[in-house]
Amino acid sequence: MTLEETKKATYTIPVGPIHPALKEPIRLALSVDGEEIVDVDIFAGQVHRGIEWLGMNRNNPIQSIYLAERICGICNICHPFSFVMAVEHATGITPPARAEYIRTIIAEMERIHSHLLWAGVAAHEIGFDTVFYLAWRVREEIMDLIEYVTGNRVTKAMFQIGGVRRDITEEQFPRIRQSLDYYKSLFGQLKRVFLDDRTIRMRTKNVGILKREDALKLLTVGPTARASGVPKDVRQDQPYGAYADLDIKAMTPDMVTGTIVGDVYDRIIVRLLEVKQAIEIIEQCLEKMPPGPILAQPKIALLLKTLTQAEGEGIGRAEAPRGEVIHYVRLEAGQSTLATWKVRAPTYVNLMAVPTILKGMQIADVPITFASIDPCMSCTNRTVVTDRATGRKSVVDCEELHRLSVEKTKELPR
Amino acid sequence: MERLTPQAIIDSFGKELGDGFVGGSVYECEVAVKKNKFRSLWVEVKKSAFRDAVEHICHLQEYPHLAIISSSDLGAEVELIYHFTIYYGRHLEELSLGLRVKLPKSDLKIPTITDFIPGALFTERETQEMMGVEVVGIPDKRRLFLPEDFPEGAYPWRKDEKGPPNDMLRVLPGREPK
Numbered sequence: 001m002t003l004e005e006t007k008k009a010t011y012t013i014p015v016g017p018i019h020p021a022l023k024e025p026i027r028l029a030l031s032v033d034g035e036e037i038v039d040v041d042i043f044a045g046q047v048h049r050g051i052e053w054l055g056m057n058r059n060n061p062i063q064s065i066y067l068a069e070r071i072c073g074i075c076n077i078c079h080p081f082s083f084v085m086a087v088e089h090a091t092g093i094t095p096p097a098r099a100e101y102i103r104t105i106i107a108e109m110e111r112i113h114s115h116l117l118w119a120g121v122a123a124h125e126i127g128f129d130t131v132f133y134l135a136w137r138v139r140e141e142i143m144d145l146i147e148y149v150t151g152n153r154v155t156k157a158m159f160q161i162g163g164v165r166r167d168i169t170e171e172q173f174p175r176i177r178q179s180l181d182y183y184k185s186l187f188g189q190l191k192r193v194f195l196d197d198r199t200i201r202m203r204t205k206n207v208g209i210l211k212r213e214d215a216l217k218l219l220t221v222g223p224t225a226r227a228s229g230v231p232k233d234v235r236q237d238q239p240y241g242a243y244a245d246l247d248i249k250a251m252t253p254d255m256v257t258g259t260i261v262g263d264v265y266d267r268i269i270v271r272l273l274e275v276k277q278a279i280e281i282i283e284q285c286l287e288k289m290p291p292g293p294i295l296a297q298p299k300i301a302l303l304l305k306t307l308t309q310a311e312g313e314g315i316g317r318a319e320a321p322r323g324e325v326i327h328y329v330r331l332e333a334g335q336s337t338l339a340t341w342k343v344r345a346p347t348y349v350n351l352m353a354v355p356t357i358l359k360g361m362q363i364a365d366v367p368i369t370f371a372s373i374d375p376c377m378s379c380t381n382r383t384v385v386t387d388r389a390t391g392r393k394s395v396v397d398c399e400e401l402h403r404l405s406v407e408k409t410k411e412l413p414r
Numbered sequence: 415m416e417r418l419t420p421q422a423i424i425d426s427f428g429k430e431l432g433d434g435f436v437g438g439s440v441y442e443c444e445v446a447v448k449k450n451k452f453r454s455l456w457v458e459v460k461k462s463a464f465r466d467a468v469e470h471i472c473h474l475q476e477y478p479h480l481a482i483i484s485s486s487d488l489g490a491e492v493e494l495i496y497h498f499t500i501y502y503g504r505h506l507e508e509l510s511l512g513l514r515v516k517l518p519k520s521d522l523k524i525p526t527i528t529d530f531i532p533g534a535l536f537t538e539r540e541t542q543e544m545m546g547v548e549v550v551g552i553p554d555k556r557r558l559f560l561p562e563d564f565p566e567g568a569y570p571w572r573k574d575e576k577g578p579p580n581d582m583l584r585v586l587p588g589r590e591p592k
Contacts, residue, residue: 045559053570053578058586089443089454100446216477219533230503232479237499237508239450244506290447314441315454315497315510317481328484328497342484344537349481352533 010038015366015401017046026375028354028366035362040355055341061087061307061331062161062300064338068327069155071343074117077110078320079327079343080159085240086329087161089314091307093296099163101289104242105176106150106158107318108278108285112183113142114321115271115278118374119194122268125367126203127406131193138186145179148172161303162296173286180279187276194268195256202412204264208357208369211262218352222323223270224373226252228262234319241318242285251277264372271374274321308336322346322374347375364408367401417501420455420509423474427457430470434463454510461524464515468496468527471511475500478511480527483537485545487573491516492547494524517547519574526551544571 011032017025025046031039051071055064068083069076081103088095095103120135143153149168150156158164168176194200210220215228225232233250235243251273253259253266260266297303313330323346330340350373361369418426424438436458442451459467471478481497496513517524526549528534538549539558546569557564570578 045557045561048559050570056571089441089452092443094443097447217532219479219481219531221479232502234508236505237502238510239445239452239506242446244445244450244452245448247505249505250503288447315512317499317510324481326481326497328482328495330486340484340486342482344482348536349533352536 013363015370017043026351028358028370030358030363030366032363035364037358037361037363037366040358042351042354044351052341052343055338057337060304060336061329061338062304064341065159065161066155066157068343069157069159072345073154074114075110075320075322075325075345076155077107077158078318078325079345081107081241081318082316082325082327083329083343084159084161085316085318086314086327087307087316087331089316090312090329090331091161091310091314092312093162093306095163095296096293097290098167098292099294099296100244101242101285102164102166102168102294103159105168105282105285106146106156106164107241108281109142109146109149111278111321112275113139113146114374115275116142118271118321118371119190119268122264122368122371123200125371125402125405126200127402127409128197128199131197131200134193135190138183138190141179141182145176148175160295161307163294165295167294168289176282176286180282183275183279190275191272194272195265199409199412200268201265203365203368203409204268204372206261206263206265207365208264208361208372209262210353210357212260214353214356215262218356219349220323220353220373221346221349222320222374223267223274224323224350224353226250227260227266227270229254229260232324234317234324238317240316242288243281245288246281246284248277248281264368267372307331309333313340320346323350347373351375362408363401364404367405417507418474420453423455423509423511424457426474427459427467427470431459431463431466434460434466436460450506454512456512456514458514458516461515461517464513465525465527467513468530471498471500471513472530475502478531480531480534480537483534483541485541485547485571487545487571488516489574491518492522492545493517494541494545494547496527522546523548523550525549526553528553543569545569546572546576 013030013032014027015030016027027043029041030037051067054067059067065080065083068079071079116135116139120132123131147153150158158166210228212229215225215230229252231250231252236248236250251270253269256269310331311333316327318325326344328342329338332339357369420440427438428435438457441454445452479499484495486493493516498511500509500511502508524547526538535554536558538552541547542549543557543560568578569576
């Protein structure tokens with residue numbers, strides 16, 4: 001139904017560019033009829049930093065690894081992972097097998113921390129702050145582990161073209177296993193909290209449904225696609241890293257419930273299952289990790305020379321916590337920068353599905369529904385509500401929209 | 415649907431498109447300990463055969479996944495690569511397929527594929543604003559990322575005189591302007 005067809009007065013509610021359900025700025029224009037959303041338009045670009053341009057005009061490829069790492073604060077493994085793979089495919093450099101295993105371990109640690117972070121945010125969006133505190137408390141363990149292994153909590157600087165920069169040694173294994181055991185002991189409790197709690201079920205079941213066909217047509221990736229029953233996972237589908245040696249299976253909600261609805265609840269299930277899967281993958285990697293060097297070319301100056309002389313193109317694809325990340329790289333001989341660099345993050349395609357997901361929903365469901373695709377964009381604090389009939393504008397701030405969502409939880413029949 | 419080998423896929427493009435098919439290659443490399451192969455396919459077609467090629471991909475895979483369109487300024491022409499993935503959903507069977515089409519700078523136009531793949535809209539809008547390639551028949555002509563006050567006729571990814579104007583570029587301390 002378009003605006004013109006609506007007989008009743010329709011409001012347009014711009015959500016963002018700054019908003020609590022978004023971790024990065026984006027603007028959604030919601031056309032609402034009463035409480036119901038009839039149309040959604042998306043305006044992106046508020047944080048376009050021209051990173052690809054810098055890689056094509058200013059930085060050499062090795063510098064671009066660290067720039068790729070800073071594309072996103074949460075998934076700062078998958079971007080350098082895809083980037084170095086793309087450069088390796090373009091130049092024919094093969095990383096040693098041990099480096100592939102270390103890359104995979106770090107990538108799975110990132111998945112655990114990202115999914116737990118999301119679980120907390122999602123609980124906060126429906127006003128269930130106890131669970132938010134619980135999830136983020138539990139997340140601290142993996143952050144400590146990441147710091148122990150890489151030396152940093154956020155930007156880990158582990159990646160190098162043709163390998164990794166730091167080894168994971170035998171002495172570190174017991175500490176890693178200790179954290180994994182901690183999560184394994186907690187998993188039952190987390191599952192009970194997120195899947196069996198009445199409030200969470202009522203706020204997430206049959207909310208924000210994305211049908212399988214729409215998920216395919218709109219090219220969604222990651223948990224958003226898998227929750228709709230598309231078993232698409234780069235780790236399963238295409239060999240890269242140590243995943244090529246393991247038997248990975250894409251997680252879909254029917255493994256728990258037996259059916260696929262494609263709602264917010266299903267997206268919670270997929271992410272929970274993936275936390276468990278990530279723990280198993282790390283354990284297998286620790287077991288099977290082959291000995292050997294961690295870099296194909298340890299001398300940076302020589303590596304840089306190879307890269308400057310190289311000619312070719314390649315793509316690198318990695319499964320980020322939010323879905324497939326793809327980097328395309330083209331190198332030209334004699335050029336110190338990349339000739340072409342194209343990055344596609346998972347939210348880029350998942351955003352296409354937002355209008356479909358939000359249509360027919362209520363305003364109070366916007367925070368949890370939008371958060372359910374785990375959009376990698378930033379945090380907000382006000383919304384302008386325009387009354388189309390009178391042209392009157394009023395400002396609904398972050399607290400107001402959040403209050404609406406909390407109230408809806410409170411009003412649920414007990 | 416029957417799954418073809420990488421080489422058979424490239425041959426099928428030649429058969430399907432005839433003169434419109436320029437060439438194709440398969441890239442393979444071994445990964446980790448078990449040496450499973452990462453495979454990507456590269457197919458180049460003429461602009462006139464472009465939509466037929468996309469239709470052919472839709473026959474190879476129901477709902478092919480279009481990851482992104484990358485574009486390179488090659489001087490006299492602009493190269494677009496449509497990065498598809500097909501045969502997803504099964505263990506290690508997925509193939510990446512780059513569909514390459516070159517456009518002369520005198521005629522920077524490419525037909526839309528949103529009728530085949532509705533989700534292609536964002537990347538077509540981005541290609542249009544960043545590279546200055548007109549996507550003919552695109553359902554939504556607006557910019558995607560660039561702000562409204564960005565000058566008309568300037569395209570950030572171009573490397574010729576239509577690139578971003580010099581006064582928009584900040585030169586870092588200690589560096590020479592390009």
